[in-house]
Amino acid sequence: MKAYLEGSQAIAKVVALCRPGVISAYPITPQTHIPETLAQMVAEGELKAEFVNVESEHSAASCCLGASATGVRAYTSTSSQGLLYMLEVLFNIAGLRLPLVLTCANRAVSAPINIWNDYQDAITLRDSGWIQFYAETIQEAVDLHIQGYRLSEDIRVLLPVMVNVDGYILTHGYEVVDIPEQELVDKFLPPYQLKYKLDPDNPLTLGVLAGPDYYMETRFAIQKTMEDVLEIIPEISGEFFEVFARKSGGLIEGYFLKDAEKVIVAMGSVCGTIKEAIDGLRDKKEKVGLLKIITYRPFPEEEIYQALKNAREIAVLEKAISLGGFGPLYTEIKSVFQGKKENPKISGFVIGLGGRDITKDSIRSVSDRLSGKQVDCEFIDLNLKGEHKDNLLGGSGVASQFIEQE
Amino acid sequence: MYKPLLSPGHTACAGCGQALAARLVVDVAGPQVIIANNTGCLEVFSTAYPESSWEVPWIHSLFENAAAVASGIESALKYLGKADQINVLAQAGDGGTADIGLQALSGMWERGHNILSICYDNEAYMNTGVQRSGLTPLDTNTTTTPVGKFSWGNIRPKKNMLEIALAHGLPYVASASVAYPRDIQRKVKKALAIRGPKYLHIFSPCPLGWRHEPELTYAVAKLAVETGFFPLLEFEDGKLSNVFKLKEIKPVEEYLKLQGRFRHLLSPEAKEELKRIQEMVNFNIEKYGILAK
Ligand SMILES: Cc1ncc(C[n+]2csc(CCOP(=O)(O)OP(=O)(O)O)c2C)c(N)n1
Ligand SMILES: [Mg+2]
Numbered sequence: 001m002k003a004y005l006e007g008s009q010a011i012a013k014v015v016a017l018c019r020p021g022v023i024s025a026y027p028i029t030p031q032t033h034i035p036e037t038l039a040q041m042v043a044e045g046e047l048k049a050e051f052v053n054v055e056s057e058h059s060a061a062s063c064c065l066g067a068s069a070t071g072v073r074a075y076t077s078t079s080s081q082g083l084l085y086m087l088e089v090l091f092n093i094a095g096l097r098l099p100l101v102l103t104c105a106n107r108a109v110s111a112p113i114n115i116w117n118d119y120q121d122a123i124t125l126r127d128s129g130w131i132q133f134y135a136e137t138i139q140e141a142v143d144l145h146i147q148g149y150r151l152s153e154d155i156r157v158l159l160p161v162m163v164n165v166d167g168y169i170l171t172h173g174y175e176v177v178d179i180p181e182q183e184l185v186d187k188f189l190p191p192y193q194l195k196y197k198l199d200p201d202n203p204l205t206l207g208v209l210a211g212p213d214y215y216m217e218t219r220f221a222i223q224k225t226m227e228d229v230l231e232i233i234p235e236i237s238g239e240f241f242e243v244f245a246r247k248s249g250g251l252i253e254g255y256f257l258k259d260a261e262k263v264i265v266a267m268g269s270v271c272g273t274i275k276e277a278i279d280g281l282r283d284k285k286e287k288v289g290l291l292k293i294i295t296y297r298p299f300p301e302e303e304i305y306q307a308l309k310n311a312r313e314i315a316v317l318e319k320a321i322s323l324g325g326f327g328p329l330y331t332e333i334k335s336v337f338q339g340k341k342e343n344p345k346i347s348g349f350v351i352g353l354g355g356r357d358i359t360k361d362s363i364r365s366v367s368d369r370l371s372g373k374q375v376d377c378e379f380i381d382l383n384l385k386g387e388h389k390d391n392l393l394g395g396s397g398v399a400s401q402f403i404e405q406e
Numbered sequence: 407m408y409k410p411l412l413s414p415g416h417t418a419c420a421g422c423g424q425a426l427a428a429r430l431v432v433d434v435a436g437p438q439v440i441i442a443n444n445t446g447c448l449e450v451f452s453t454a455y456p457e458s459s460w461e462v463p464w465i466h467s468l469f470e471n472a473a474a475v476a477s478g479i480e481s482a483l484k485y486l487g488k489a490d491q492i493n494v495l496a497q498a499g500d501g502g503t504a505d506i507g508l509q510a511l512s513g514m515w516e517r518g519h520n521i522l523s524i525c526y527d528n529e530a531y532m533n534t535g536v537q538r539s540g541l542t543p544l545d546t547n548t549t550t551t552p553v554g555k556f557s558w559g560n561i562r563p564k565k566n567m568l569e570i571a572l573a574h575g576l577p578y579v580a581s582a583s584v585a586y587p588r589d590i591q592r593k594v595k596k597a598l599a600i601r602g603p604k605y606l607h608i609f610s611p612c613p614l615g616w617r618h619e620p621e622l623t624y625a626v627a628k629l630a631v632e633t634g635f636f637p638l639l640e641f642e643d644g645k646l647s648n649v650f651k652l653k654e655i656k657p658v659e660e661y662l663k664l665q666g667r668f669r670h671l672l673s674p675e676a677k678e679e680l681k682r683i684q685e686m687v688n689f690n691i692e693k694y695g696i697l698a699k
Contacts, residue, residue: 021485021486022478022482022485024478050481050482050484052477052478052481055509055510055512056513058470058471058474058509058510059471059474059510059514062468062510063475063477063481064478065475065478066442066467066475066480066481066482067485069465069479070440070482070483070486071482072481072482072485072486074478088468089467089471092467092468198463198465200439200462203460203461203462203463203464204464205453205458205460205463205464206463206466207465208453208455208458208466209455210455211454211455214455
């Protein structure tokens with residue numbers, strides 16, 4: 001059914017269609033509308049689930065862990081500080097091989113505290129064993145939740161899935177969304193079945209101590225599973241198309257890639273802006289294309305290579321940075337070409353941190369700069385005017401060097 | 407034939423009070439139980455892969471989250487319609503209960519889950535090598551509250567976990583000791599018969615950390631009760647309903663002197679400190695009416 005919905009409401013509706021038995025979340029902007037909507041659905045009896053009002057994100061994740069281990073589908077959502085507060089539990093869920101879907105309404109990380117969108121929160125979890133999807137639109141976010149549960153619970157997978165949706169831009173934006181029928185979701189997503197679970201009829205010990213003789217194999221197994229997931233995601237996305245008649249999900253998506261000489265690589269809602277900018281550039285006969293990464297973990301190296309190998313100049317645009325290093329996505333895109341005969345110029349651009357507006361001009365300036373010299377880590381749309389005093393930097397002096405005084 | 411639900415063969419130290427207490431607890435709880443366990447000695451000595459001592463479904467996640475994991479388990483059981491058949495236990499050491507896990511525990515209590523939480527109190531972080539916790543007594547020598555020229559050891563008295571539990575309005579709150587196994591069993595049984603969140607705090611000597619001979623575990627635990635140092639109490643619906651009374655109360659020194667962690671309190675210079683401790687114990691004896699009339 002098509003409806004004009006706020007992103008959070010759409011996500012809540014689709015989560016409900018996935019029939020979670022236990023929902024546990026903690027308020028943090030911009031994620032909060034999702035659990036609020038779910039709480040209302042439970043209160044109205046529209047959704048049969050236990051809604052557990054926990055005292056922290058650490059407990060929200062732990063509560064979902066316990067429910068999932070007991071054989072009940074669980075759901076949680078969070079943002080930013082909440083995700084970081086969960087971090088220890090999230091590594092644990094992946095290590096325990098427990099299925100779970102978490103929505104991360106992506107938001108910058110403090111300090112300074114900032115409630116607006118970037119990817120520093122989720123990117124920080126990239127080594128945790130979670131599968132990570134990044135949605136471009138509300139519709140895609142909706143679809144990725146259904147696919148996320150299916151993937152996470154697949155006996156070949158048993159890893160948690162994080163669906164990343166841009167805070168505010170997608171969580172608070174409105175869009176006409178196709179919310180699938182319950183029947184179809186039920187057809188696509190079978191009831192939750194867990195082979196190894198907490199059950200007095202078959203008592204198992206979960207969460208053991210594994211010493212040097214055993215630990216490493218558990219990591220190896222997750223790594224191998226992640227490799228398989230690269231094949232399972234397209235399979236599931238294909239089945240999704242068969243059931244819902246909508247192409248959605250997958251590993252990557254290309255936009256005007258075929259003959260593109262310059263390619264911008266990005267994730268999430270900014271891809272919409274990039275597509276528009278590309279339309280404009282194409283009108284001027286500029287051969288620019290977009291590679292959108294939908295699945296960031298596992299990292300679809302081969303697909304990215306195939307998509308980018310004909311490009312001469314590549315710009316990686318990302319809303320996160322490994323401070324002291326580079327943009328994490330940039331580093332990985334560069335690694336794709338290691339040992340390959342193609343040697344495109346790859347530049348890294350940090351953009352839109354803490355909700356800094358990304359305009360078509362921002363994208364055009366990146367595209368223009370691609371013809372210039374290669375850069376590793378260029379910040380786009382910085383404002384270094386004098387009104388930004390260095391008191392935000394603890395008087396470290398680093399800023400004053402850059403700040404243009406009046 | 408008796409088959410314990412926490413099997414022997416685990417790697418607990420000789421004389422480990424927690425191992426004794428945990429077996430007593432799970433045996434009473436029976437096979438229709440699911441246990442969530444915080445990180446700590448109990449988890450480590452009972453589940454070193456590829457072995458496990460647990461004959462019941464058991465999960466360990468992290469140091470501080472057993473109460474939240476248990477909340478998820480209990481909610482899942484409710485969802486499955488199995489909440490009446492299966493008991494849920496959340497268990498932890500004193501550190502996992504009173505310090506790092508207190509927030510999750512408080513949340514679980516306040517939400518009213520039908521879960522029995524157990525604290526195996528050995529009065530320090532034993533798993534990591536005897537560092538103080540919020541339940542370490544005044545003047546205890548631990549590796550992070552060492553005795554020295556300017557130090558009598560731990561600078562603060564033990565915090566009162568029973569009162570913290572009571573402040574949450576729990577229907578059942580009790581303390582017990584490995585020195586009184588039957589009492590532990592009775593209390594577990596009673597707790598499990600009550601719906602809602604319950605708290606049982608079990609005094610569990612640690613020969614290694616307390617520096618007493620392993621065969622003295624019972625004796626030490628018993629003296630803690632007989633000196634009034636660790637009162638055995640039961641609260642039902644917030645009211646003190648049962649006190650383990652003593653006809654005669656021994657001086658606290660008798661309890662302290664068996665343990666290396668208190669040895670520094672036996673010197674003549676420690677007289678004032680010893681007096682302070684005795685006064686604190688006297689206060690509790692008075693408060694809970696431990697002396698039998
Ligand atoms: C977040 C976190 N901090 C610290 C630790 C290290 N750690 C593991 S067990 C433990 C102490 C456990 O003490 P307690 O709860 O009293 O249980 P005991 O081992 O004494 O039975 C500590 C500090 C950890 N595993 N996780
Ligand atoms: Mg301890």
